[in-house]
Amino acid sequence: MRETAAEIRLQITKLKAIGNDDTLKGKYVDALQSGADKFRGKLEKSAGRYERVSAQLGKWATELHSLQSTTAAALTTAKSAQADIHRLVGSTDPESATAEKAEKELNPPKKEELHRARRDLAAAQRSYHRAVEDYETQSKNIARKIRNIIDDALEDGFWSWVSNIIEQNIEAIKVTLEVIGYIATIAAIAALAITVLAACIAMPALLLTLAPLLLTFGTVASVVSLGMHSLMAATGNGGWGDVGFDILGLLTFKAGGAVARGVEQGAAATQRASTQAARRATADAMANSPKRDALQLAVRQAKGKTAQKAAEKNLHIFDKTLKAKGAAQQLPKPTIREILAAGGDPKTAAQLKYAKRELAKRGADSATYEAAHQTARAGLQNLGLFVGGTTMDLGDKAAGSSDIFPTKPNIKPYGDAKDWNFYNSSLYDYAP
Template sequence: MTFPPRPRPRDWAPLAATDPLPGDPVAVAQEAKRLRDLGAEMRAQIATLRRIGEDDTLAGEFAEKLRSSAADLAGRLEKAVGRYEHVSGHLEKWAPELTGYQAETLAALDKAKAAEEIRGAAVTTGPDVPAVQCAVDDAECMLRQARDQLATVVETAQRRGREIADLIDDATDDDVKDGRWDRFKDLVARNAGWLKGVSDALSLVATAVAVSAIVVAVLAGSAVPGVNVVIWLTAGAALGHGLLAVEGSGSWTSFGLDAFALATFGLGRWAAGGVRLADANTRLAAAAAARTGARRAVLEATQIRRLRAARVLADPRSSAAGRRGAQAVIDTAHRSAARAGARAAAAVRAEPLPQVRGMAALAGGNVDVARASQRVLAFRSQFATHAGVQAASSQVEALRRVGTISFSAGTVVDLSDKGSTVTRNFFARETGSGW
């Protein structure tokens, strides 16, 4: 792993008094490698102990004790080695992420220092000159942007750092004692009857909700709380069926079908979130495009008048009254352009969600997602030449298809599972089995 050679500066003015995001990614990566190598060495020792435990060439009482001790120690090390592997993996993720966050803080610092240089040069030249005042304003804007950028990066990095720390705490806070797994399996076995009933009931309710969401969406075009409810119900069913399968009282097939349905519903929810994000980003880009277009139209309409006014301002023979009038013409044009841009942007931001019916309402199993994707496509068509709008909306069609296919596939699999369950239960009752 390579890291940028640029060292962390000591002077963070005008952004901060000290380094806002200290840390050494290289040291983190080295520690991750050390733990990974230690885990690999432990794996090798475990393999050696298991070979000893499986060696039947030795005979005698000592041989039995040696094999038993070797197998027991291998089992204990197997539980402990996961700590090193998990911590190493988390540190390997954090090292490049920290590098990226620190690079972003340096970029913010560069922008702030550039703003300071511009402002200092402007003050030296003379702040009363209009062009210099514009440069000072731009420098102030750059400085604010740099400070906002730094605050965002530091907040994101600290939040991610806490997440990594929590993961490491979880990895090191395990219990390397024997017996809990056996006690857990016994607990599941004692409660297998009602656990199976609850799991099957949750699965049936999840299917009913999913089918209801499809029917209501297609016929009425109305949103129902389908996907979230289905996901939670299916997760509960998968948990129950998984516990039963691990203990031996259930079928891995039922768990696999629940897990597949849960994965597809989750993928559909992810796609729905992507559509909503694309809708928000596209509306922002479209509002900016509308603002720019409206301002440009007003400025183009007043171009001749502004040119005439500019010539009056440039002419040293112009009277003071003439200069005031010319400046008023220019100011009025710019204010009119700003108002027109604000109105156009507000109209785009207030654009309502369109109505959808039929199969189009099944995007991601959520009518609101379908409506959002339709609005994105409308903006995409309206601002076909605007790069920002096109970039923000580029993935919405693919996300919509993923959502539709995922939710439909999850529902079909859920229905298949229920059909097989009903069939097995019917034949079990007919034959008098206790399945």
């Protein structure tokens, strides 16, 4: 096993030299060096297994040799002691009649010799049994360690099968994911276009239902892309940059939803603050109007039912002139520019426009001012996420390489960063 590991290490060195050779020229070089690096990674796992198992077997050989020496010595001692006992009493069984009778007839020096032989035999037996126990313990320990060593990346299990299915179909998977990515981008643009147009012109109901379906498809496509890119990266067939990009895209989508809820809450807070401000303004105007005081006095001093009704009518008409304009109850219709500025969501655009109008109407009120500005801040965040997510998606497609169009211009450092992986090859390897 040591010799096999050494031979594998020799081949690894040769493959490493191929991977690091800067003198090679031609279109074949990238594929050759990439293949050499990947194969080298697999061989390193194999060499490591041979080396570790060999080391454990070396330890076991040392232990086994020591235990064999112990049992051999115990056997030699035991045979010698049994021979002495048999010579002195005619039997190795101390409880036999022959042995008991012969022992009684022995003189003191012979009895001492007999006792010494029996002690040597017992000691040899104890030494033997301890060695056997040590043998069993050590063999189990070594076997356990070897099982742990071989239960590694070369183990052929379900995950290794998945890993190799991905590796064997990697080109098709990459093309499929790229197609899905382009379709998801087109679907998002189409959904945006439908949504913006629907806010401005009448559209068929069937066409309107496409927008949420297209957005749902885009979300599902992002989740599928994240799952496949994670599997590819985990098996050494892809880069963690793609995984990070997918996660960032989904987080941007989630954050956009949270910000949109913030705009909605801000618009509702603006409406409440504007309504309360209108009520306070009306109450203040009524409380500080001399003309109203005079009209109230006229109501109190009116003689007769007809005069009373006329005075109350005059007061009611004047109160209407003092009543401050309340908060709008309906959202305004946004323009195309406002919808685009709201990330393509007509409802969010309408809420932002509503808050802006209430601010213009009641900007002097601190509560209305704060609520409207909170809505505007959420709107800016929403726009930033929309622009950032769109730029990130389109920029990735422009700067990255393409498996569909190999000759597409790309920025190589960007592609290398996305393809980064700390594995030389698959986590698992399946050899049919």
